[in-house]
Amino acid sequence: MIDFLNVVWPLVPRLGPISAGPIVAPPVALVVNRVVTVLHLEQLFGLNYSTPKKKVNCTVASAFGNTAETSTPVNQEDALEWVNKDNRRMLHVVYRVGDLDKTIKFYTECLGMKLLRKRDIPEERYTNAFLGYGPEDSHFVVELTYNYGVDKYEIGTGFGHFGIAVEDVAKTVDLIKAKGGKVTREPGPVKGGKSVIAFIEDPDGYKFELLERGPTPEPLCQVMLRVGDLDHSINFYERAFGMELIRKRDNPEYKYTVAIMGYGPEDKSAVLELTYNYGVKEYEKGNAYAQIAIGTDDVYKTAEAIRLYGGKITREPGPLPGINTKITACLDPDGWKTIRV
Numbered sequence: 452m453i454d455f456l457n458v459v460w461p462l463v464p465r466l467g468p469i470s471a472g473p474i475v476a477p478p479v480a481l482v483v484n485r486v487v488t489v490l491h492l493e494q495l496f497g498l499n500y501s502t503p504k505k506k507v508n509c510t511v512a513s514a515f516g517n518t519a520e521t522s523t524p525v526n527q528e529d530a531l532e533w534v535n536k537d538n539r540r541m542l543h544v545v546y547r548v549g550d551l552d553k554t555i556k557f558y559t560e561c562l563g564m565k566l567l568r569k570r571d572i573p574e575e576r577y578t579n580a581f582l583g584y585g586p587e588d589s590h591f592v593v594e595l596t597y598n599y600g601v602d603k604y605e606i607g608t609g610f611g612h613f614g615i616a617v618e619d620v621a622k623t624v625d626l627i628k629a630k631g632g633k634v635t636r637e638p639g640p641v642k643g644g645k646s647v648i649a650f651i652e653d654p655d656g657y658k659f660e661l662l663e664r665g666p667t668p669e670p671l672c673q674v675m676l677r678v679g680d681l682d683h684s685i686n687f688y689e690r691a692f693g694m695e696l697i698r699k700r701d702n703p704e705y706k707y708t709v710a711i712m713g714y715g716p717e718d719k720s721a722v723l724e725l726t727y728n729y730g731v732k733e734y735e736k737g738n739a740y741a742q743i744a745i746g747t748d749d750v751y752k753t754a755e756a757i758r759l760y761g762g763k764i765t766r767e768p769g770p771l772p773g774i775n776t777k778i779t780a781c782l783d784p785d786g787w788k789t790i791r792v
């Protein structure tokens with residue numbers, strides 16, 4: 452079974468690591484967390500890679516609820532080697548919605564997704580719905596969280612959009628309009644480029660970019676997040692997460708640079724699109740978007756690698772009560788959260 456890491460975010464200490472239950476820490480907590488994380492990263496990235504081997508004690512789960520202490524040699528070289536051979540994949544992206552049925556209707560009717568499963572956790576007062584274009588064991592999917600009684604969230608300025616690859620953007624937009632969907636950017640070539648795109652908004656205001664591409668096994672193809680220091684983020688996702696920098700594109704005319712990062716080619720697997728807008732160092736995170744979950748073979752080694760490369764672990768690795776999986780959670784340099792499962 453694959454374990455996972457939610458690249459989650461910091462501010463929501465009460466959140467369950469996979470789902471995104473009740474919210475919200477005050478904005479000041481976010482700022483403090485982010486500053487601490489960035490400082491920590493800078494110190495660690497400054498380390499010489501030939502630092503002497505260090506023994507790190509890891510708690511390894513032999514079975515759920517049954518843990519054993521082992522000692523694993525870990526230094527940055529070992530960690531990088533481990534990260535690069537780990538079996539990683541973007542599993543799902545988690546965010547909160549105010550009306551689950553309305554969102555499910557929109558995603559199935561307008562975006563052509565399938566409802567894969569629903570799970571209600573009444574003792575925690577939330578329900579999850581998983582939707583996507585194929586089964587969860589082979590596709591990147593969305594995990595919606597509905598918190599009982601909460602019908603509105605702030606998306607903030609840091610979250611960008613989800614990308615959906617379609618063969619004909621104009622036709623898709625017509626269909627979405629016919630179903631009453633909101634189109635915020637009409638189909639046409641991207642500013643400063645040739646790819647045909649359009650933007651639509653779901654019932655909670657999450658933006659979806661439609662990207663015109665040939666047939667693909669993974670139509671849910673991007674999560675775009677804005678970052679304050681692109682090279683720093685690229686380093687982090689390469690080293691701590693074992694992602695590859697697939698491409699980097701500067702668009703000086705429109706004053707932004709994007710880095711596409713992931714575990715496989717962007718026409719076949721979902722990627723993280725990191726956007727740096729010239730001169731913008733910080734964004735509001737709101738309380739709507741939660742985290743990306745990434746699959747790993749070993750949450751304990753993964754957590755150590757993240758620590759070695761300056762990531763902040765917000766949930767120590769271990770079994771998740773009630774759900775047959777182990778997780779760890781961490782923050783990236785901008786305070787975006789990830790979970791390893």
Ligand SMILES: C[C@@H](O)C(=O)SC[C@H](NC(=O)CC[C@H](N)C(=O)O)C(=O)NCC(=O)O
Pocket residue numbers: 611636640641642644646648660677705707709726728
């Ligand atoms: C094809 C692929 O590279 C894109 O679609 S990029 C889309 C483009 N992104 C940005 O402009 C990012 C910077 C922006 N300031 C932000 O923070 O979102 C985009 O959204 N273009 C809009 C358009 O109308 O072409």
